[in-house]
Amino acid sequence: KNQVEQSPQSLIILEGKNCTLQCNYTVSPFSNLRWYKQDTGRGPVSLTIMTFSENTKSNGRYTATLDADTKQSSLHITASQLSDSASYICVVGSEQAGTALIFGKGTTLSVSS
Amino acid sequence: DAGITQSPRHKVTETGTPVTLRCHQTENHRYMYWYRQDPGHGLRLIHYSYGVKDTDKGEVSDGYSVSRSKTEDFLLTLESATSSQTSVYFCAISESGRLGNEQFFGPGTRLTVL
Numbered sequence: 603k604n605q606v607e608q609s610p611q612s613l614i615i616l617e618g619k620n621c622t623l624q625c626n627y628t629v630s631p632f633s634n635l636r637w638y639k640q641d642t643g644r645g646p647v648s649l650t651i652m653t654f655s656e657n658t659k660s661n662g663r664y665t666a667t668l669d670a671d672t673k674q675s676s677l678h679i680t681a682s683q684l685s686d687s688a689s690y691i692c693v694v695g696s697e698q699a700g701t702a703l704i705f706g707k708g709t710t711l712s713v714s715s
Numbered sequence: 716d717a718g719i720t721q722s723p724r725h726k727v728t729e730t731g732t733p734v735t736l737r738c739h740q741t742e743n744h745r746y747m748y749w750y751r752q753d754p755g756h757g758l759r760l761i762h763y764s765y766g767v768k769d770t771d772k773g774e775v776s777d778g779y780s781v782s783r784s785k786t787e788d789f790l791l792t793l794e795s796a797t798s799s800q801t802s803v804y805f806c807a808i809s810e811s812g813r814l815g816n817e818q819f820f821g822p823g824t825r826l827t828v829l
Contacts, residue, residue: 606757633815634815643822643823644822644823645719645805645807645820645821645822645823646758646805646820647820648817648818648819651815651817653815691757691758693757695815702760703760703818704757705757705758705759706757707755707756707757708757
């Protein structure tokens with residue numbers, strides 16, 4: 603069964619600290635992996651998209667890594683800010699069914715001052 | 716929100732009533748999608764459209780219908796709303812259906828069925 607599992611479910615960190623969010627997937631065939639940020643009450647916004655051949659991609663203070671062999675990805679946030687408080691969603695694209703995207707349940711990050 | 720609006724943004728209705736949600740885009744993207752987001756679940760695809768009058772079912776299409784008569788508008792209809800359809804509904808758009816294409820999401824519609 604195609605699944606995307608994220609950990610931890612929630613996380614609280616102090617402003618200025620770094621953190622890493624995890625994503626494990628069992629999706630096959632694999633096309634790409636995305637990380638989205640979703641602020642409370644808003645739609646998800648894309649942070650990164652990585653294909654099979656990419657193992658690192660950065661977007662400002664956000665760095666995503668992908669290990670296609672172990673089917674794991676991580677999202678590292680550097681020098682966190684209060685505005686980083688949001689849900690972070692890992693999404694895997696699969697060619698199995700055309701436009702199929704399989705969404706994880708998200709990790710809720712709270713950054714406190 | 717990438718030129719995507721959803722209306723209404725909030726709606727409370729009663730079981731058994733019909734409900735129509737509207738998604739409007741100004742990006743002229745070919746593909747449009749309806750998702751629902753529920754606690755304990757990732758976003759799940761309801762229906763999508765790959766052109767005017769061209770639609771297909773997603774993972775959780777039962778109880779929903781869609782229509783697309785213009786490139787810019789994609790309507791989601793609940794013919795007879797049930798409490799299980801209480802959810803937050805997101806519209807998304809993409810230039811093509813290729814999996815490498817970015818999907819841009821609207822602000823969402825919170826629907827409560829009493």
